[in-house]
Amino acid sequence: MHKGSCLCGAIHFTVEGDLPKASACHCTKCRKHTGHYEAGIDVPKAAVAISGEDRITWFQSSEKVRRGFCSVCGSSLFFDPIHLDWIGLMLGSFDGPTNTRIALHIFVADKGDYYDLNDGVPQNLQ
Known part of the structure; x- marks a missing residue:
């Protein structure tokens, strides 16, 4: 089981099982x-338990996606x-080791001009 939280501790979550390989998204919305760029993992919703859900603010960033952040610490x-x-x-947002690595950079065509990607990880322009 993996645990995580926001900066102030108002929201905690746990994920059951091993974490998958991660991706780094460089699109404008994620940045x-x-x-900066977003580094994250995608897991089945059923594998995640969240406490402090009343402190999550959801922002509908597109028709199909919402982004959640802590209403206390941001x-x-x-x-x-x-x-x-x-x-x-x-x-x-994870506490302790995740035992995963970034396996793919996506939306590299939109990345910021202030950093370089030279980690040898595959890159997709979209």
Whole structure:
């Protein structure tokens, strides 16, 4: 089991099982939501238990996706494509080791001009 939380501790979550390989999204929306690029994992919603749900503020960032953050401290935590059965969790919100690695960079065509990608991980322009 893996545990995570927001910065202030108002929201906690647990994920059952091993974490999958991660992706890093460089699209404009993810960069604006997180302050840099978004590094996260996608897990089945049934594998996630959340406490402090009343402290989550959901922002509908597109017709099909909402993003969740703590209403107290502002920590970016969740990427929820509401029509699918999985949820994205921000890697920086996990407590302790995740035992996963970034396996793919996506939307690299939109990445910020202030950083380079030279980690050898595959890159998709979209």
